[in-house]
Amino acid sequence: MLSVSNLTKAYNGHIVLTVPELDLSPGIHYFRGGNGSGKTTFFRTVAGLLPFSGTITLNSQYEISRDPVAYRMRVNYAEAEPLYPDFLTARDLAGFVAQAKQSPAGQVEMLAEMLGVNKFWKQTTETFSSGMLKKLSLLLALLGKPALVLLDEPLTTLDVATAATLFDFIRQLTTSQNVSFLLTSHQDVSLTGLSISKVWQVGDGVIVPAT
Numbered sequence: 001m002l003s004v005s006n007l008t009k010a011y012n013g014h015i016v017l018t019v020p021e022l023d024l025s026p027g028i029h030y031f032r033g034g035n036g037s038g039k040t041t042f043f044r045t046v047a048g049l050l051p052f053s054g055t056i057t058l059n060s061q062y063e064i065s066r067d068p069v070a071y072r073m074r075v076n077y078a079e080a081e082p083l084y085p086d087f088l089t090a091r092d093l094a095g096f097v098a099q100a101k102q103s104p105a106g107q108v109e110m111l112a113e114m115l116g117v118n119k120f121w122k123q124t125t126e127t128f129s130s131g132m133l134k135k136l137s138l139l140l141a142l143l144g145k146p147a148l149v150l151l152d153e154p155l156t157t158l159d160v161a162t163a164a165t166l167f168d169f170i171r172q173l174t175t176s177q178n179v180s181f182l183l184t185s186h187q188d189v190s191l192t193g194l195s196i197s198k199v200w201q202v203g204d205g206v207i208v209p210a211t
C-alpha cells in the first residue's frame with residue numbers, strides 16, 4: 001500500500017529520521033514510540049507537509065514528489081494538536097477541504113453529524129475546546145475518497161462516545177472501502193477494538209517492527 005525508500009528527514013541539518021526501506025501492507029498500522037522519537041515527523045512527511053529526501057509511493061502508482069496532487073488527493077492527515085485560523089468556523093473549514101478533496105455529495109453533513117461537529121458548526125475555532133478541535137480535525141481527515149488516512153493521537157481529548165463511533169467508522173472504511181490507516185497513540189490502542197495489521201516501533205531515528 002505504502003512504500004518508503006531511502007527516506008532521510010532533517011531539521012536544520014540535523015537528521016531525526018532515517019527509513020532505508022519500509023513497505024506497509026493494506027490495513028491498520030500502529031506506530032508507537034516515546035516523546036520526540038519521530039512519529040509526528042514521519043506522519044507529516046508521509047502527508048506531504050515536510051520536505052525530505054527519498055521516495056514515498058502510494059499503491060505502487062503515486063509518488064509524492066512526482067505526482068504531488070494525485071498523491072495528496074489520496075492521503076489525508078489529522079494532526080495530533082490541530083490549530084486553525086481562529087476567525088474560521090467549522091463549516092468554513094469543512095467546505096474548503098471538501099472542495100479541495102472532491103468530497104462526494106452529503107459526506108460533510110454525514111461526518112459532521114457522526115462526530116458531533118454539527119453542534120458547533122457555525123462557531124469560530126477560537127471558541128473551541130481541545131476536544132472540539134480534535135473532532136473537527138478528524139472530520140477534515142475523513143473527507144474525500146482517501147486511500148490512506150494518518151491519525152496522529154486520535155484518542156487524545158476525544159470523548160469516549162465519539163471515540164467509539166470513530167473506531168466503528170474506521171472499521172467500516174477498512175473492510176468495505178479498502179482504506180488504510182496509520183495511527184499513533186500514547187494510550188492503549190487495544191481499547192479501540194480495531195484489528196491492527198502491524199505494530200511499528202519508532203526510536204533512535206529509525207522505524208522497526210515491534211517485537
Ligand SMILES: Nc1ncnc2c1ncn2[C@@H]1O[C@H](COP(=O)(O)OP(=O)(O)OP(=O)(O)O)[C@@H](O)[C@H]1O
Nearest residue numbers: 011012016033034035036037038039040041042080
Ligand atoms: N520543527 C522542528 N524543528 C526542529 N526539530 C524538530 C521540529 N519538529 C520536531 N523536531 C525534533 O524531531 C524529533 C522528533 O520529533 P516528533 O515531533 O516527530 O516526535 P514524536 O514521536 O511525534 O513525539 P511525541 O510523542 O512527543 O509527539 C525531536 O527530536 C524533535 O525535537
